[in-house]
Amino acid sequence: MTCGTTKHSFKTITMWTPVEFENENYTSRKIKVSTCRHCGFTRQTPISERIRYGAGEPPYDLDNVLEGEMLELTRSLLLDLIKSKTRKRWENWKAHWLTHVEYQLFDESVMRLFNWGLLVMHEKKLHNRIQTWDPKFVSANLGMFESDIARLMEMNFDTNTAELDSLTMAFQDLKPLTENEHLIKKVIQFVKIKRDSSTIHMIRLLFALFDHNQKQKTMSWKMFSQQYFYSTKALSEGDKHRLRKLLGKKLSDFGIHSNKSRIWITGPFSWELNGYTNYGLAFHGSLSLTRSMIHKMRIISWDSPHLLIIENKDLFDSLVDSQWLDPCKWSLLYSKGFISSEEIELISYASTFNLVSITIWPDFDPFGLSIAINIKEKLMGKALNIPVKIFGFTKEWGERFPGTSPLTKSDLNEIYRLMTYPIPHACIEALHLMKSTNRKGEQELCFDFFTESDFERHLSQDVVQLI
Secondary structure, three states, X not given: OEEOOEEOOEEEEEEEXXXXXXXXXXXXXXXXXXXXXXXXXXXXXXXXXXXXXXXXXXXXXXXXXXXXXXXXXXXXXXXXXXXXXXXXXXXXXXXXXXXXXXXXXXXXXHHHHHHOOOEEEXXXXXXXXXXXXXXXXXXXOHHHHHXXXXXXXXXXXXXXXXXXXXXXXXXXXXXOHHHOHHHHHHHHHHHHHHOOHHHHHHHHHHHHHHHHHHOOOOEEHHHHHHHHHOOOOOOOHHHHHHHHHHHOOOHXXXXXXXXXXXXXXXXXXXXXXXXXXXXOEOOOOOEEEEHHHHOOOEEEEEOOOEEEXXXXXXXXXXXXXXXXXXXXXXXXXXXXXXXXXXXXXXXXXXXXXXXXXXXXXXXXXXXXXXXXXXXXXXXXXXXXXXXXXXXXXXXXXXXXXXXXXXXXXXXXXXXXXXXXXXXXXXXXXXXXXXXXXXXXXXXXXXXXXXXXXXXXXXXXXXXXXXX
8 A cells, every 4th residue: 555656654663452351351462553654544463462361359358268278379379479570471480389389279379360350461372373372471460459469468569567557556546537637648648658549548538437436426338438538439338348347346336327227119029027918019109118127027929020229219219100110020129329238138038939130220320330230249149149130331321321420530440440340341331431431320311211112121122131
């Protein structure tokens, strides 16, 4: 191909493609990009090199998932990779470890770290075999999982541990945050210098909790997040778990109670409580049940095979009032934010009757997907093998979304976190759309998309099953 009256004059560079979800792993490929100096014509040539890491979620604690020799070797391999300033040559690294551990044990530990996404494989394709890739280097995935690796190894990267411990002890007797702003800033500045974002976040969280407790307040986790971090979504379920583990107490001991005090539901079911039989109204209105009732009530019947979980209360009310859903097929549950243990227990009761599928209709934002994944994980934790689908969470859906608002910093951080999960490709595309357009929205705005005659059809077609 010519460039005007002359041949192309190319300037060539090598680069890595963006990471993409491919065959249950995240993959980036090396390419050669040639650009004409005169006309700007560009062509790409693949190079037989790639970087891969698994799409699984790292465990919260190695001690909870491994034991014995496997635990010790996995921890040692990860520590060895962390300490290295450069990538490890695969053959040399493997030969070193195989001098004192069995091959099968080594292979299982390496694959476990890879599948969790903590170990990165740098591979080259063998020229004599089309589909065979040969590992050349390995490294710890600090770029994506630094905070997870720090937690698993119980260490803080680039931080003088002794100095940080002495500072933390010195601040144990501090008065509330509002009265010691300048002292808190000194701690924050220190941690910033050490580039340890997870430590600074936890210190801020601890001082916020201390201030809250000193003032003898009581509020929900979301309101606590809003008051001290200026967003109801700034603090995650992981933050709550780390606080409980660090303090060794329930957060209710510090005046933090559950976000939900009541459960809203409607559908064709019945239950018995204190000798009385009650009914679920089947879309002729909705029930508001106290959370404490769930442990006391006994489900007698549950006739609908499908459950739709709604994150938005206005949307829940609109669906109840419209009576568009067939009560012989559907029940409807309003669950704001992350689902509670009582709601999971109610679903567990229903599964012993006719409930066979769950569809989640969250807001079109990163936390909507996180909530759906959280529901799936909690059901699996109860050994409930019920298919879970997400409705209204695709790129096509987002492109026609009305009345959108810009993403916050918390939204962007959540997108990066979700990209480490094994989530469906359609949901990944939706997240990319949010990031590229900087927009999100609440699903209540979509109610006008539908009519009574087509809503159930959309509810069965515009869904993605969660992995």
